[in-house]
Amino acid sequence: MSIIDTRTPDAKRLVPGATGDWEIVIGMEVHAQVTSEAKLFSGASTSFGAEPNSNVSLVDAAMPGMLPVINEECVRQAIRTGLGLKAKINHKSVFDRKNYFYPDLPQGYQISQYKQPIVGEGMVTISVGPDRQGQFEDVEVGIERLHLEQDAGKSIHDQHPTLSYVDLNRSGVALMEIVSKPDMRSSDEAKAYLTKLRTIVRYLGTCDGNMDEGSMRADVNVSVRRPGEGFGTRCEIKNVNSIRFVGQAIEYEARRQIAILEDGGKIDQETRLFDPNKGETRSMRSKEEAHDYRYFPDPDLLPLEFDQAYVDALAKDLTELPDDKKDRLVNSLGLSAYDASILVSEKAIADYYEKVASGRDGKTAANWVINDLLGALNKAGKGIEEAPVSPEQIGAVIDLIKEGTISGKIAKDLFEIVWNEGGDPRQLVESRGMKQVTDTGAIEKAVDEIIAANPDKVEQAKAKPTLAGWFVGQVMKATGGKANPQAVNDLVKAKLGIE
Amino acid sequence: MSVDIATVKRVAHLARIAVSEEDAARMTGELNTILGFVEQLNEVDVTGVEPMTSVIPMEMKERQDAVTDGNKAADIVANAPATDQNFFLVPKVVE
Numbered sequence A: 001m002s003i004i005d006t007r008t009p010d011a012k013r014l015v016p017g018a019t020g021d022w023e024i025v026i027g028m029e030v031h032a033q034v035t036s037e038a039k040l041f042s043g044a045s046t047s048f049g050a051e052p053n054s055n056v057s058l059v060d061a062a063m064p065g066m067l068p069v070i071n072e073e074c075v076r077q078a079i080r081t082g083l084g085l086k087a088k089i090n091h092k093s094v095f096d097r098k099n100y101f102y103p104d105l106p107q108g109y110q111i112s113q114y115k116q117p118i119v120g121e122g123m124v125t126i127s128v129g130p131d132r133q134g135q136f137e138d139v140e141v142g143i144e145r146l147h148l149e150q151d152a153g154k155s156i157h158d159q160h161p162t163l164s165y166v167d168l169n170r171s172g173v174a175l176m177e178i179v180s181k182p183d184m185r186s187s188d189e190a191k192a193y194l195t196k197l198r199t200i201v202r203y204l205g206t207c208d209g210n211m212d213e214g215s216m217r218a219d220v221n222v223s224v225r226r227p228g229e230g231f232g233t234r235c236e237i238k239n240v241n242s243i244r245f246v247g248q249a250i251e252y253e254a255r256r257q258i259a260i261l262e263d264g265g266k267i268d269q270e271t272r273l274f275d276p277n278k279g280e281t282r283s284m285r286s287k288e289e290a291h292d293y294r295y296f297p298d299p300d301l302l303p304l305e306f307d308q309a310y311v312d313a314l315a316k317d318l319t320e321l322p323d324d325k326k327d328r329l330v331n332s333l334g335l336s337a338y339d340a341s342i343l344v345s346e347k348a349i350a351d352y353y354e355k356v357a358s359g360r361d362g363k364t365a366a367n368w369v370i371n372d373l374l375g376a377l378n379k380a381g382k383g384i385e386e387a388p389v390s391p392e393q394i395g396a397v398i399d400l401i402k403e404g405t406i407s408g409k410i411a412k413d414l415f416e417i418v419w420n421e422g423g424d425p426r427q428l429v430e431s432r433g434m435k436q437v438t439d440t441g442a443i444e445k446a447v448d449e450i451i452a453a454n455p456d457k458v459e460q461a462k463a464k465p466t467l468a469g470w471f472v473g474q475v476m477k478a479t480g481g482k483a484n485p486q487a488v489n490d491l492v493k494a495k496l497g498i499e
Numbered sequence B: 001m002s003v004d005i006a007t008v009k010r011v012a013h014l015a016r017i018a019v020s021e022e023d024a025a026r027m028t029g030e031l032n033t034i035l036g037f038v039e040q041l042n043e044v045d046v047t048g049v050e051p052m053t054s055v056i057p058m059e060m061k062e063r064q065d066a067v068t069d070g071n072k073a074a075d076i077v078a079n080a081p082a083t084d085q086n087f088f089l090v091p092k093v094v095e
Helices: A072-084 A187-204 A243-262 A308-316 A322-333 A337-344 A347-357 A362-380 A391-402 A408-421 A425-431 A440-453 A455-463 A465-478 A485-496 B005-014 B021-043
Strands: A015-017 A020-033 A096-099 A109-112 A122-128 A137-150 A154-156 A163-167 A174-180 A216-225 A235-240 A271-275 A280-283 B087-091
Touching (some): A015 A243, A020 A187, A020 A243, A072 A137, A072 A174, A072 A187, A122 A187, A137 A187, A187 A216, A187 A243, A187 A322, A216 A243, A235 A243, A243 A271, A243 A280, A322 A337, A322 A347, A322 A362, A337 A347, A347 A391, A362 A391, A362 A408, A391 A408, A391 A425, A408 A425, A440 A455, A440 A465, A440 A485, A455 A465, B005 B021
Parallel strands (some): A235 A271
Antiparallel strands (some): A015 A020, A020 A216, A096 A109, A109 A137, A137 A174, A154 A163, A163 B087, A216 A235, A271 A280
């Protein structure tokens, strides 16, 4: 297979070395656990954190004579993910055996897809930035393929001095391996790619994207070269389990390779591990020989086949994807690209926003959700799911401003009360006397009192009209911020006889 | 196609089968005889013929996404030489 270089060297992405600039080339294989109740080829549960070996069927333990039967939901989820990656869906794909020995692989082989995967080439658009000018840049990262395969079991090495403990609960759980093309040129791009991939699968509900529980992990291929040269020798960093670590691992690995090459050495193609505690990568025991997986079609499984009508039906019911949602928010609701990208970054945030915006001004709703809600959540270290204020409550606050019942300033106070104590914003405004005073009589009375109490200021204001602002402030203070500021302003000016 | 003794030893190692030097030499001969026999298939022109995946035309059976199995950890580890709290115990393997 020949690899096509889709990018041209870009000065701002190059890394300086001692002897000139270098370009980093990155490709990624992401393992994403398919969201399903049961495993890929058995009826055992996929739930996380169960008692050892309790989510295991005789198929998963590779007992003699057991036969795999594919879970239709896993197939459906793989196709839906493929559609989300704008990828070619293959109507016929084949399951192969990838042979190797390890104690947590009871079959002695992993059922995977080799030459004929279920999903072919696709595309993910990432946004990198902002740069020094505050600009974001869209970069297209090619998808090489997506295939279905079984996860292995789990070995625990710290329970005993001479023995490893093996739990097969994960054995046979369906994974999607999503392989990118070597289209990324910086750690920022790699992080943006993984973030985007995670957003897409979470929107689709095909993987929960929970990296802490191992539902998503990345193998990162890194090489370096002089700008304009062909691809260098790559090293694969295995099983990186957070987006931040992906960035750190790439930065370390690129520097390591550049140092070797600048000293006149050469890079050995090898598998490396990232150590998050030390922030460095180290070589794994050489598995050169073990890399001979002797793939062959699994004789227990027929080819996986479906027609275009099946794919079309799944495409028709596909969730609106983050990029499409962002375009819609920008084009039909008039949001800025930046605001829209914040709102679509998580499906839960987008859903929340759309409830607030429904029947209201989109920009006002965006301001409240981004500045007030997300700001407060961020400060409290909470996720959107834990928000103590509902979309209906924020919506009511916005409505109250629009109706002129409360001022913008009081609205912030009201939001804080709802955040801390809960309750219906409309009732709170009534019960706590937060209503904006629009009754001219009441405002006039307050204005008269301030004027009567400050004859010296009245004199000064006649010479210096900007002093009217001081009177407005005093009236607002006297009315507890509830007077309509515009009405106060008009009255003050009229009473002082200034324009 | 034929194999030499190094290939036989390598394949045996990949399959984690212990093969003595003497057996490897004998097996090299046996395997080459088998390979030679199978090689007769090359005489048939299969241009444009799809690889056969099943003797009878049938589609792969699929199962519904429902939990129908599990919760028998004691059975799963019943034949294991060493266990603890329903874990399989194996000689330490660590990278």
